[in-house]
Amino acid sequence: MRVRLFLALSGILFVAASAFAHHSFGAEYDSAKPISLTGVVTKIDWSNPHVYIYIDVKGADGQLVSWALEGHPPNTLRRTGWTKAALKENDTITVTGWMSKDGSNRIAGREVTLPDGKKLFLGPPAQ
Amino acid sequence: MKIALLFVAVAVPVCTFAQDKAPAVKNASSGKIRRDAEGRPDLSGIWQGIGVSLFGETGEVRPGEGRASTWGPPPGPPPYQDWALAKVKELASDDRKDPTVQCKMAGTPRVTGIPVPLEIAQTAKKTYILYETNHIFRIIPTDGRPHPEELDPTYMGDSIGHWDGDTFVVDVTGFNDKTWLPGAGHFHSEDLHVVERYTLQPNDTILYEATMEDPKVFTKPWQYRLILRHPPRDERIMEAECQENNQDLQHIVPGTSEYHP
Numbered sequence: 001m002r003v004r005l006f007l008a009l010s011g012i013l014f015v016a017a018s019a020f021a022h023h024s025f026g027a028e029y030d031s032a033k034p035i036s037l038t039g040v041v042t043k044i045d046w047s048n049p050h051v052y053i054y055i056d057v058k059g060a061d062g063q064l065v066s067w068a069l070e071g072h073p074p075n076t077l078r079r080t081g082w083t084k085a086a087l088k089e090n091d092t093i094t095v096t097g098w099m100s101k102d103g104s105n106r107i108a109g110r111e112v113t114l115p116d117g118k119k120l121f122l123g124p125p126a127q
Numbered sequence: 128m129k130i131a132l133l134f135v136a137v138a139v140p141v142c143t144f145a146q147d148k149a150p151a152v153k154n155a156s157s158g159k160i161r162r163d164a165e166g167r168p169d170l171s172g173i174w175q176g177i178g179v180s181l182f183g184e185t186g187e188v189r190p191g192e193g194r195a196s197t198w199g200p201p202p203g204p205p206p207y208q209d210w211a212l213a214k215v216k217e218l219a220s221d222d223r224k225d226p227t228v229q230c231k232m233a234g235t236p237r238v239t240g241i242p243v244p245l246e247i248a249q250t251a252k253k254t255y256i257l258y259e260t261n262h263i264f265r266i267i268p269t270d271g272r273p274h275p276e277e278l279d280p281t282y283m284g285d286s287i288g289h290w291d292g293d294t295f296v297v298d299v300t301g302f303n304d305k306t307w308l309p310g311a312g313h314f315h316s317e318d319l320h321v322v323e324r325y326t327l328q329p330n331d332t333i334l335y336e337a338t339m340e341d342p343k344v345f346t347k348p349w350q351y352r353l354i355l356r357h358p359p360r361d362e363r364i365m366e367a368e369c370q371e372n373n374q375d376l377q378h379i380v381p382g383t384s385e386y387h388p
């Protein structure tokens with residue numbers, strides 16, 4: 001019985017858990033378009049329901065392009081090791097995540113690497 | 128399935144069951160559970176069903192990791208009447224229609240599965256549930272009073288509680304039809320009636336079960352079950368405002384959400 005229950009649950013739990021949240025990943029972001037960027041922090045919006053971090057990234061042509069990183073809400077980030085003091089404007093950071101479906105310069109943030117090399121969770125992996 | 132959870136806030140239907148009879152709960156009556164001054168199981172404390180702060184980085188429940196968020200028999204889809212299925216699918220295809228994406232209160236019982244903590248404060252004649260999400264609160268009288276005779280429709284419904292042995296039973300009625308049940312697109316009518324059962328276990332978890340009846344949309348009752356645990360650290364309910372910077376509504380691409388019944 002225990003084995004049967006496990007098998008029955010295992011096929012369903014992750015699907016169900018992955019499909020719904022504040023919004024589903026797929027409603028805004030493209031899991032087929034991972035991206036990594038290094039840039040300078042221009043603004044930190046420690047806001048609900050999602051934190052936004054804005055960075056300027058120098059393109060191949062030397063022009064600066066602004067990107068917005070969407071992350072988990074402040075409470076969740078606090079519980080995964082963030083403090084508001086962890087990041088400040090003008091810090092150079094590297095971020096990983098996935099690009100938006102609507103073509104805007106927005107990223108579903110996965111992880112931020114701080115200037116001192118420390119890595120912090122910003123959002124879950126695309127599945 | 129290339130969809131992943133992003134961000135906290137909405138009920139995750141990790142546990143949805145369709146069946147007629149609830150499994151028997153082994154009431155923890157051995158005396159090894161915490162009890163209040165009146166001898167009732169003491170549900171007071173910080174609890175959480177799923178979420179980042181409960182299970183590590185993502186908080187997602189993965190098969191085989193030995194930390195199930197569910198109990199009881201396997202889940203099944205909600206028993207919607209035929210006419211309602213098309214509406215469910217249509218609602219589920221567009222995240223902008225999710226009331227919680229619009230920052231509305233999650234409703235009962237969906238609120239229990241939102242992946243942030245809640246706090247139960249049990250007193251002699253009332254039990255309070257304080258949810259971090261949207262700062263929702265419920266006041267549950269346990270002094271034997273009935274529901275008010277005339278109820279205005281509300282998001283969370285009107286709750287009254289009593290003890291069935293060692294199980295705290297909450298009867299909830301007086302809902303509006305603006306919330307969803309656990310899951311995507313799972314709408315209901317104002318005739319929704321919910322009975323919640325909270326059973327404290329000797330291992331200091333709560334087996335939570337909500338039975339939902341809605342004769343206007345369901346063919347039979349539907350059940351939702353979670354295991355509520357204490358978060359691993361000394362948690363506090365934190366401030367959580369939803370409306371402040373909700374950019375999702377303008378960035379969601381409709382028709383790209385997948386529906387999983």
